[in-house]
Amino acid sequence: MRITKYSDYALRILIFLEAQPKGRLTTIAELSEIYAVSSNHIRVIVHKLGKLGYIKNIQGKGGGIMLAHDANDISIGDVIRNTENDFHIVECFNPDTATVCPIAKACKLKGVLHKAMQAFLDTLDEYTLADLTTNKTSILKQLDFKKLPTHTRH
Amino acid sequence: MRITKYSDYALRILIFLEAQPKGRLTTIAELSEIYAVSSNHIRVIVHKLGKLGYIKNIQGKGGGIMLAHDANDISIGDVIRNTENDFHIVECFNPDTATVCPIAKACKLKGVLHKAMQAFLDTLDEYTLADLTTNKTSILKQLDFKKLPTHTRH
Numbered sequence: 001m002r003i004t005k006y007s008d009y010a011l012r013i014l015i016f017l018e019a020q021p022k023g024r025l026t027t028i029a030e031l032s033e034i035y036a037v038s039s040n041h042i043r044v045i046v047h048k049l050g051k052l053g054y055i056k057n058i059q060g061k062g063g064g065i066m067l068a069h070d071a072n073d074i075s076i077g078d079v080i081r082n083t084e085n086d087f088h089i090v091e092c093f094n095p096d097t098a099t100v101c102p103i104a105k106a107c108k109l110k111g112v113l114h115k116a117m118q119a120f121l122d123t124l125d126e127y128t129l130a131d132l133t134t135n136k137t138s139i140l141k142q143l144d145f146k147k148l149p150t151h152t153r154h
Numbered sequence: 155m156r157i158t159k160y161s162d163y164a165l166r167i168l169i170f171l172e173a174q175p176k177g178r179l180t181t182i183a184e185l186s187e188i189y190a191v192s193s194n195h196i197r198v199i200v201h202k203l204g205k206l207g208y209i210k211n212i213q214g215k216g217g218g219i220m221l222a223h224d225a226n227d228i229s230i231g232d233v234i235r236n237t238e239n240d241f242h243i244v245e246c247f248n249p250d251t252a253t254v255c256p257i258a259k260a261c262k263l264k265g266v267l268h269k270a271m272q273a274f275l276d277t278l279d280e281y282t283l284a285d286l287t288t289n290k291t292s293i294l295k296q297l298d299f300k301k302l303p304t305h306t307r308h
Contacts, residue, residue, distance in 0.1 A: 002243055012263075090156075100190075109286055116155070116275070
């Protein structure tokens with residue numbers, strides 16, 4: 001059982017952004033270096049997080065990325081809902097393959113798995129990005145933040 | 155977000171076994187035909203379900219597979235726990251990669267995802283195989299059961 005790497009890194013990026021000193025912007029290059037993931041991969045996720053309204057990109061010299069909202073207003077359940085491609089936990093959840101299984105129409109498993117998935121998301125709805133980053137100092141310490149390149153502060 | 159095909163088919167096999175007329179045995183060949191999955195794949199899952207004690211294999215002429223327990227005693231949560239390879243929902247749940255993420259030691263996401271996964275499994279624990287098969291007649295009707303080959307009854 002997994003969530004996608006996409007959602008995983010989306011959450012890591014949001015956590016990093018919130019943990020930074022107030023006003024500090026970051027860049028795709030920095031996120032790529034920190035999480036050891038290709039800048040292309042980070043760029044795709046950052047673009048999506050921008051489209052979803054979670055982050056904003058300050059253009060121009062000294063520009064960079066920052067959260068677009070207070071961390072208290074970013075629900076972890078919503079982030080997962082928005083970044084997972086789908087919640088087709090088994091084949092019959094996917095409209096394209098919903099009737100492939102010969103017992104699909106009579107099967108009660110789908111309803112039970114749907115309820116379980118809802119319980120998973122309901123639990124995540126109890127938390128915001130702020131709840132995940134009450135220990136900003138520890139997070140920055142883990143990153144050995146002083147070694148990171150000095151970057152623009154706004 | 156997915157559970158493995160392995161768990162999916164394990165559940166489908168258990169549902170099929172419970173839905174059958176009392177005393178009727180089935181075979182790997184029949185399960186392979188019904189679910190349109192290779193008999194090798196079904197054999198692996200049936201073997202595992204046997205090792206886990208969910209089903210028993212009646213050897214010899216006219217032999218076949220049947221449930222080893224009353225469907226009321228087979229928890230859906232337990233089946234998923236036993237058939238999923240792991241619950242490494244993100245990288246840091248896997249002991250082999252637990253420290254790859256640079257913020258792993260300070261990150262609170264792992265605890266939150268663990269709680270959400272527990273809520274998922276807790277929901278499945280509320281259901282047994284019997285709850286999924288209260289409509290045996292409908293399940294067999296879906297399978298056009300009369301067209302299936304007559305098989306040994308014990």
